[in-house]
Amino acid sequence: MSALRILVPVKRVIDYAVKPRVNKAQTAVETTGVKHSMNPFDELSIEESVRIREKKSAPGGVEDIVAFSAGPTKAQDILRTAMAMGADRSIHVEVKEGDDLEPLGVAKLLAKVVEAEKSNLVVLGKQSIDDDAGQTGQMLAGLLGWSQATQASKVSFLEGDKVEVTREVDGGVETLRAKLPMIITTDLRLNEPRYASLPNIMKAKKKKLEKKTLADYGIDGTRRLKTTKVIEPPPRQGGGKVEDVDGMISKLKELGAI
Amino acid sequence: MAMRSRFALAVRRARISTGTTSSRAALRPLTQARWKSTASTEDAEGVAKGTTGTSKTVKFTSETYPEIKRDPKFAQISEDHVRFFKELLGKDSAVIDGVTKDATDDIEPFNGDWMRKYRGHTKLVLKPGSTEEVSKVLKYCNDNMLAVVPQGGNSGLVGGSVPVFDEIVINMSRMNQIRSFDDVSGTLVADAGCILETTDNFLAEKGYIFPLDLGAKGSCHIGGNVATNAGGLRLLRYGSLHGSVLGIEAVLPDGTIVDDLSKLRKNNTGYDLKQLFIGAEGTIGIITAISVHCPQRSKAINVAFFGLESFEKVQEAFKEAKGQLSEILSAFELMDRPSQGLVKKVTNNKQPLESEHPFYCLIETSGSNSEHDNEKLETFLEYVMENEIVSDGVVAQDETQVRSLWGWREGIPECLGHWGGVYKYDVSIPLSELYDLVNETREKIEAAGLKGDNDSFPVVDVVGYGHMGDSNLHLNVAVRRYDKAVEKVLEPFVYEWIAKRSGSISAEHGLGLAKKNYIGYSRSDNMIGLMKQIKNLYDPVSLNHSSRSPPR
Ligand SMILES: Cc1cc2nc3c(=O)[nH]c(=O)nc-3n(C[C@H](O)[C@H](O)[C@H](O)COP(=O)(O)OP(=O)(O)OC[C@H]3O[C@@H](n4cnc5c(N)ncnc54)[C@H](O)[C@@H]3O)c2cc1C
Numbered sequence: 001m002s003a004l005r006i007l008v009p010v011k012r013v014i015d016y017a018v019k020p021r022v023n024k025a026q027t028a029v030e031t032t033g034v035k036h037s038m039n040p041f042d043e044l045s046i047e048e049s050v051r052i053r054e055k056k057s058a059p060g061g062v063e064d065i066v067a068f069s070a071g072p073t074k075a076q077d078i079l080r081t082a083m084a085m086g087a088d089r090s091i092h093v094e095v096k097e098g099d100d101l102e103p104l105g106v107a108k109l110l111a112k113v114v115e116a117e118k119s120n121l122v123v124l125g126k127q128s129i130d131d132d133a134g135q136t137g138q139m140l141a142g143l144l145g146w147s148q149a150t151q152a153s154k155v156s157f158l159e160g161d162k163v164e165v166t167r168e169v170d171g172g173v174e175t176l177r178a179k180l181p182m183i184i185t186t187d188l189r190l191n192e193p194r195y196a197s198l199p200n201i202m203k204a205k206k207k208k209l210e211k212k213t214l215a216d217y218g219i220d221g222t223r224r225l226k227t228t229k230v231i232e233p234p235p236r237q238g239g240g241k242v243e244d245v246d247g248m249i250s251k252l253k254e255l256g257a258i
Numbered sequence: 259m260a261m262r263s264r265f266a267l268a269v270r271r272a273r274i275s276t277g278t279t280s281s282r283a284a285l286r287p288l289t290q291a292r293w294k295s296t297a298s299t300e301d302a303e304g305v306a307k308g309t310t311g312t313s314k315t316v317k318f319t320s321e322t323y324p325e326i327k328r329d330p331k332f333a334q335i336s337e338d339h340v341r342f343f344k345e346l347l348g349k350d351s352a353v354i355d356g357v358t359k360d361a362t363d364d365i366e367p368f369n370g371d372w373m374r375k376y377r378g379h380t381k382l383v384l385k386p387g388s389t390e391e392v393s394k395v396l397k398y399c400n401d402n403m404l405a406v407v408p409q410g411g412n413s414g415l416v417g418g419s420v421p422v423f424d425e426i427v428i429n430m431s432r433m434n435q436i437r438s439f440d441d442v443s444g445t446l447v448a449d450a451g452c453i454l455e456t457t458d459n460f461l462a463e464k465g466y467i468f469p470l471d472l473g474a475k476g477s478c479h480i481g482g483n484v485a486t487n488a489g490g491l492r493l494l495r496y497g498s499l500h501g502s503v504l505g506i507e508a509v510l511p512d513g514t515i516v517d518d519l520s521k522l523r524k525n526n527t528g529y530d531l532k533q534l535f536i537g538a539e540g541t542i543g544i545i546t547a548i549s550v551h552c553p554q555r556s557k558a559i560n561v562a563f564f565g566l567e568s569f570e571k572v573q574e575a576f577k578e579a580k581g582q583l584s585e586i587l588s589a590f591e592l593m594d595r596p597s598q599g600l601v602k603k604v605t606n607n608k609q610p611l612e613s614e615h616p617f618y619c620l621i622e623t624s625g626s627n628s629e630h631d632n633e634k635l636e637t638f639l640e641y642v643m644e645n646e647i648v649s650d651g652v653v654a655q656d657e658t659q660v661r662s663l664w665g666w667r668e669g670i671p672e673c674l675g676h677w678g679g680v681y682k683y684d685v686s687i688p689l690s691e692l693y694d695l696v697n698e699t700r701e702k703i704e705a706a707g708l709k710g711d712n713d714s715f716p717v718v719d720v721v722g723y724g725h726m727g728d729s730n731l732h733l734n735v736a737v738r739r740y741d742k743a744v745e746k747v748l749e750p751f752v753y754e755w756i757a758k759r760s761g762s763i764s765a766e767h768g769l770g771l772a773k774k775n776y777i778g779y780s781r782s783d784n785m786i787g788l789m790k791q792i793k794n795l796y797d798p799v800s801l802n803h804s805s806r807s808p809p810r
Contacts (some may be wrong), residue, residue: 017658035557
C-alpha cells in the first residue's frame with residue numbers, strides 16, 4: 001500500500017465560545033479584538049491524521065502530514081498549534097482579512113496544493129463554524145475527481161489502498177469504502193483532540209512553515225458572491241417569570257390564553 | 259444545523275467546564291441551589307452523580323452535635339407570628355409556612371447545607387423583597403424574641419447558612435436587582451440576592467468583571483460573598499472584598515438600616531463601619547445591597563496546566579510565574595494527584611496530561627494585549643520547561659480548552675462530595691509548609707485504618723488543593739459517611755498543627771458552625787473579647803445566628 005501523504009487544511013475562525021456580533025456597518029461579523037482559534041472541526045482533522053500515524057493504522061504508514069491555511073498573518077498561530085499537535089510542517093497562504101476566499105476558491109487552491117505536495121489523502125473539517133458553508137471538501141473532491149467520505153465518525157484502513165469510513169446519518173450509521181486517493185471530512189464524534197503540550201509547542205517552533213501567495217499557485221481570489229447585508233437574528237421573545245400560581249393565571253388571562 | 263453542532267461540541271469538549279448558558283439557566287436560585295454541576299459527563303444540565311442525595315438522609319445537626327442547645331430565651335413560632343409575616347410580605351411565595359401546615363418538602367432545601375453535613379429544623383422561610391421589608395421582619399423578630407438565620411445562595415461550607423433548631427430562615431433570593439452601573443468608574447450597585455454568575459454576565463456585556471470568582475458562582479449571592487468575605491480564584495489579581503467593596507446597605511437586628519451604600523473609592527470620614535459586615539457571616543446584620551468597584555474585563559486570557567514532581571518545584575514555578583508574568587498573572591492554583599484522581603473517577607474525562615504527576619498547577623494570565631501576553635507566557639513556559647521546574651504541561655489553544663482546564667480545578671469540590679461527604683479545612687499557612695499538612699493528615703488517617711477502597715472504610719482519600727497564590731490550602735477528606743472516628747483523628751490535630759505555625763484555621767470560608775469553637779487557635783482572647791463587644795453592640799439579643807454566636 002502507498003504511504004500516506006496527508007494534507008490537513010485548517011482555518012482560523014472566531015473562537016467557538018465567543019458570541020459573534022455583527023459590525024456597525026452591517027457588512028460582516030465583527031472580528032477586531034475578538035478571540036480567534038482553530039476551527040474545531042479542523043482540530044479533529046489534525047488529531048485524526050496524527051492518530052493514524054501513532055496507531056500505525058495505515059498499512060503503508062504515514063509519510064507526511066502537512067497543515068495548510070489560507071488567511072491573515074495570524075493564521076500562522078493556528079498552524080503552529082497544528083504542528084504542536086503533530087503535523088510535520090505547514091504552508092501559509094497570505095490572504096488579507098476581508099478578502100476571504102469563498103469555498104470554491106479554497107477548493108481550487110487546495111487542488112493546486114494537493115498537486116504540489118503530492119497528497120493522496122485530504123482530511124478537512126466538515127464545515128467551518130464561521131460561515132458554516134460545509135462545501136469545501138465536496139468541491140475539492142469534484143475538482144480532483146477523487147472519492148469522498150464526508151462527516152466521518154470513524155476511519156480505518158484495509159489492504160489494497162482501501163479506506164473504510166463510518167459516518168453518522170439520520171437514523172443510524174453508514175459505512176463507505178473507497179480507494180486512495182480520497183477526501184475525508186470530519187465530524188464531532190471522530191475523536192477528542194489532544195491539548196498542545198509544552199514540549200511539543202517548543203518543537204513546533206522549529207518545524208517548517210512555508211509562506212506562499214495565491215499567485216504562487218496561480219489562483220485568483222476574487223469573490224463571485226456579494227454580501228449585501230448582515231443582521232442579527234431577531235431576539236428571542238424571552239419568557240417572563242411569575243411569582244406564583246395566581247400570577248401565572250392572571251398572566252395567561254392577560255395574554256388571552258384562557 | 260450550525261447551532262446544533264455547536265452545542266454538541268460544547269457538551270463533548272467542555273465536559274467539566276464551567277458550563278453553557280443553558281446549564282446556568284437550569285439553576286434554581288431559590289432552593290438549596292446545589293452548586294451547578296460542573297461534573298456531569300453527559301448532560302450539561304444534569305446534576306452531578308452522587309453529590310445530590312436528598313437532605314432527608316442527612317442527620318439533624320442537633321443529633322450530630324447534642325452539646326449544642328437551643329437557647330430557651332427564644333420564643334416558639336406561633337400562628338400569630340406567621341400571620342404577621344404573611345401580611346407584611348404580601349405575596350404567598352415570600353413565606354414558606356411549615357408552622358400552620360405541613361410544608362416539609364418545600365422547606366427541606368433551606369434546612370440542609372451544600373455539603374449535606376448540617377440540617378436544621380426550621381418551619382418558616384421568609385423571602386423579603388426590599389430593604390424595608392428586611393427591616394420590618396428583623397424588628398419584629400427582635401421584639402418577639404424570634405431567632406433568625408440569614409441565607410444567601412446556601413453554598414457556604416461551614417454550616418453558617420442553615421438553621422440548627424427552628425431559627426427563621428431569611429432568604430435573600432428575591433432581592434435580586436441590579437440597581438445601577440457606572441460605565442466610567444466601573445461601580446456596580448446591586449441587591450444582595452443577585453447571583454454572582456448572573457451579575458458577572460451583566461458586567462461582561464459592559465466589558466467589566468466582578469472582582470471575585472469561585473466554583474459556586476452559579477448559586478451563591480453577591481451578598482453572601484460579601485458576608486463571608488469570599489476569596490476565590492482571582493484574589494491574587496483583584497484583591498480581597500475588603501478593598502473592592504465600596505459601600506454596604508445592611509439591616510441591624512433591631513431593624514435599623516445602615517445606609518452606607520457609598521460609591522466612592524475614597525472616603526476618610528470617620529470609622530469605616532462597612533468593613534465590619536464584610537466577613538461577619540450575618541452575625542451583626544443582614545446585608546441588603548452592596549456597591550462594588552469592578553475592574554475592566556481582560557480581553558486576552560491564557561491558561562496553562564502543569565505537572566510537577568514535588569512541592570518544592572511548585573514553589574519554584576510560583577516564584578517564576580510572579581517574576582516573569584507579574585502584572586498579567588491572574589491565578590495560580592494548586593492541585594495534588596489524589597484530587598485529580600478523584601475528579602477523573604467521577605467525571606471520567608480525559609486528563610489534560612498524558613502521564614501522572616504528584617502535583618498539578620493551573621496558571622492563568624489576563625491582559626489587554628494578547629501578543630504581549632503570549633510573548634511573556636511563552637518565555638516563561640520555555641524557562642520552566644528547560645530548567646525542569648515543571649515536568650510536563652499543556653496550554654489551552656482556545657476558549658473551550660480554557661474552560662475544560664479550569665474544570666479540573668473548579669470541579670474538585672463537587673467531585674469530592676461524590677461518595678457522600680467531605681471534611682473540609684480551609685487553611686492559611688506559610689507557603690513552604692503548605693503541603694506538609696496534607697501528608698501528615700493522610701498518614702494519620704491511614705495509620706488509623708480509616709482509608710480504603712470499599713464501604714467498610716469511611717475515608718475515600720485525603721486531598722490537598724487550593725489557591726497557591728494566596729497561601730491558601732484546602733485540605734479535604736472525602737468520606738463515604740460522616741464518622742466520629744474520622745473527626746477524632748482530624749480534630750483538634752489539624753487546628754493544633756495550624757496554630758503552631760501561626761496560620762489561620764479559616765482562610766476564606768469563615769467560622770459558621772463548623773469552625774466557631776476553634777477560633778482560639780487563630781485569635782487571642784483579647785481579640786475574641788473585642789469581637790464580642792461588637793456583636794453585643796449590634797445584636798444584643800443575639801438574634802442572628804442564635805446558636806452560633808457570639809464566638810466563644
Ligand atoms: C463549589 C464551591 C466552591 C467554593 N469556592 C470558594 C472559594 O474558592 N473561595 C471562597 O471563599 N469560598 C468558596 N466557597 C464557599 C463560599 O463561602 C460561598 O460559596 C459563598 O461566598 C457564600 O455565598 P452564599 O450566597 O451561598 O451564602 P450562604 O451560604 O447562603 O451563606 C454564607 C454565610 O453568609 C451569611 N449570609 C448570606 N447572605 C447574607 C446576607 N445578605 N447578609 C448577611 N449575611 C448573609 C449566612 O448566614 C452564612 O453565615 C465555595 C463553595 C462551594 C459550594
